[in-house]
Amino acid sequence: MLPTVRAILGLPVLRAAAPKVLGGTTGLDAPVRWVHVSEILDVGNLLSGGELVLTTGLELEKSPEESASFIRSLEAAGAAGLIVELVGQRQRSRTALEKAARTATLPVVVVEHRVRFVQVTEIVHRMIVAEQLERVERARDVHEAFTVLSLESADTQRVVEQAATMIGASVVLEDLSHLVLAYAGHHVSTTDLLDDWERRSRTTPFPAHTGRSGPERWLQAAVGVRQQVWGRLVVPMPSAAFGADEDMAIMVLERAAQTLAINRLADRDQRELSHHAQAGLLNALRQPRGLSEAEALARAGSLGLKRSSYYVPLVFRTALQAWGSPVLPADPFAGQQDERELLERLAKALKSSAGTALAASIQSGSVGMILALPARQQEEATLQILAGAAAGPGADTTPNAQPNSAAPPAWIIGVGRMKATLLEAAAGIDEAAHVAESAATLREAGKPYYRATDVRLRGLLALLRKDPRVQQFVESELSAVLQADAEGKGEYLELLGLYLGSGGNKAAMARSGYLSRPTLYARLAKLEELLAVDLDDAESRTSLHVALLAHLIRGQ
Template sequence: MGLAGPPLTVADALALPVLAAGQPRVVTGESRLDRPVRWVHITELTDPASFLKGGELVLTTGMPLPEDATGVRRYVDELADIGAAALVIELVRRYHRPPDALVRACRTRGLPLVTLSKDVNFLEVTQVVHTLILGNQTDAMRRTQRIHEAFTALTLRGAEPEEVVRAAAEMSGHTVVLENLVHQALICEPSGNTVENALTGWEQRSRATPPCDHTDVRGPESWLVAPVEYQGERWGRVAMLLGPPSASGSAAGGDVRDLGAPVAFGPEDVTVLERTAMALTIARLIHPTPWERSAHRSALRDLAERRHRSPEDARARAAALGLPTEDSRFLAVLVTLPAETEDDAAEPETLLARELRTAAVPALVGALAPGRLGILLALRPAMPWRPPVERLSRTALDHDPRAVVSVGSEVTDLSDAARSFREAARVAEATLPGQQLPEGRSFHELSDIGLRRLLYALREDIRIQDYAERQLGRLIDHDARHGTDLLTTLRHYLDAAGNKTIAARRGGLSRETVYQRLRAIERLLECDLESGEQCTELHVALTALDVLRGH
């Protein structure tokens, strides 16, 4: 629920017992009864507008009304021009029905005209309404104070832009969006809405909402917008949305100024948005990470971890960041770097994003974790994925030869990007330090994962460690106690696929010595080296041992 309390309206005032006792009847302006009442004014003057400031509920017995139609029109015009909320006339003393000239004039100017058929104590009406108004004003001051205190606290503790936008949405009860100068939605905090409703077609809708130099309601959807800038340099703007977009509204680019329309945003909403813009300015000054980079990082993490509420929300958010989501294929790429913090990734992150822009390949680029960059490529239907990935890999390796670039598989739906990221992560986890790359390729892919790389990925699994020890532990212990090298002989034999002659040559041993050692191995391990299955088990265990020892 937002902080803004509803103002007292003409309809609210007429429903009060003190006025309801006069049996009010709305003669004109039925659709305007939601106008806010800012004060009550009792008048018996022919020119009451000179004492008004706008928003008043004007009470009269009708005694001062001119006799002629021209004078009545002038009287109503003055009230309408000053912005009076409504005219209430008592039909007890001078009139018993409203004059036709008055009805016509009020209807022409859209001024609500209300008649009272019974006597009402106008002073009592004034006291009751003013008490309510002043009470509302006091509450509004308290709410405004809470807004200022909340944003001051956010600023003092150095809140991130996401926290600021989230606080604005919670305080106002409206969806709040931060966008950059090219109308990309960087942060969206929905309230009573979905990301899909808030961001679908964002750039087109945003461009239809004209810029402004101060907080104002703009555009066909009546957004409340405020610029975010510092010392004359504009960085973007923050927008507060009424709700899901609809086909209704004024022409694109026009301001909504229909006085008969419901009040979209209250004063507290304006205060919230102004403080939001100020807090975002300070956040940008104190946090080194650019908004766009933070937005890409957040979107990538949500996609990689399936944190979006729905596939539609994911597509709307990605599209609002400039990533094509229709008729595209998607591919996840991970760049693993010897970095300790996300800030260490800032330079390669910038380099890779620039390389993709140069190649005209739409993508999201951002740090997923310390030492790991994530990239999601959006590829046109006929565009092969290997050339842009090769280009990315070369750039990453030129920056740091220790970088490891891994690739998942293509997906056709953005909501399946998590699978591509998981596959790329599996490839990265299965890549040993200094892993040899296939000739003519600078990145690793799923097809590269063989037995050794699979075991390397699972090296921290206690079951792998236990398996290697159960299969080979007795042989290793024997070599350690007796100074023998039976484990090496077993390795040569298995690598030679059971060919004893090749094993003898590789070990620099005679065939008879190899036979003796193999019999000793069979005895110690209680196995049959003529069994293909048992040899496979030993070969897996030996490979796991090498991986665990870092060979």
């Protein structure tokens, strides 16, 4: 820090001259930027602020009454202090200075012994230059430290800890919702540092530039790039609490904020590049065109997929895409953002599993994956981990978990058959996509993931539901009961569903208490008459069952 007037008066060269402060004691701790020697009274125009003025006062001896105006001119120019050498019998000058100094705001000092002003300026200027050199060196150290953290893509906690060490005070990183993302305490407990944080933070306004604000005078700097600010770094205590150079603390805080912003951008760019690379490879694997298994494994290995004994194709299909008719969100980029977030959650989840994977968006609303596993026995456990990641935090994806019908899954997972080669698994992506799409049509969802055995005939009908031939088949088979349903006689459609669901077992339907046996038989006879088919015929029941499933899928 720059030397203060008090520190300069303590130098041996001035202490030997018996300095006496006549007034302006409140300014003794003002920093001195330079030392200026002058024997003229009209010196204010030559000053730029922060100077300590030395004079023999010979001009004041000629006109003591000008002492007050001389001091006022120095105050107006922003001088740090005034030292007057009064040697010999100069009572008139001393009396005038004492009177003028009573109301002065800058320190007015007299010395009664000869002082070598050149020695004073030499010593003080050496101190100032040394301090400036120290600041340059410290700035270089700060720059080098945070440059290394940027090059190493250091995590957030490490950057915050580095800032706290350099400032010598606690530092907190929070987001725009006033939630603490990282912190580093410095001689203060976590409880004291973060106590009632959100309320305290909300009462501290965000300054336009790095600086202090709020009732607790927090020092803070924005984190982000231009209009994309996503948080702020905070030193939640006054400078007096840690005794640091405020300017240096500001520099450290701003450099730390820049590093956090750069690392976040670099991390995002790195993830984007990785996603693009995996998407390109996944598409190439699905349409190999002469690509050998060895080459496929080599390319996949360069993107993190380990050579394994087994490979499983998966497709994650957004619930917005159920039925294959995309329901576009209001924000056209929202779907892409959802896919990126899913990919990041899946990548994080895989770190806690035995598997590795290639994953990328294969079309709007669908994310494909090839999961590599070292053993068959690890398939179910790994799929549960991935299902949990897709469901988001707080979701229960254990095998015995009860489905939450009020909260449909954000992503429906289709699982293809396990393969021994990478290319075979890539070819199974289409099967997994079919399973995911078909699973979206199931009335009773709730499974964390689905296989072909879970969708079966319903899956086929889901794919064919828009085919005019299927629609014509449905109308042909069910026209009579659909007409009755339109006329308010929906009991026949319900009765047909219950009958087919029981496998045509009339006795089982009667025992279930649905209807008394005579009434049931009478209504079934009426249903046969309405449909003009024999319900005891197995082929007729199969045909009706397929038509009814197709109708229900079409109308869900």
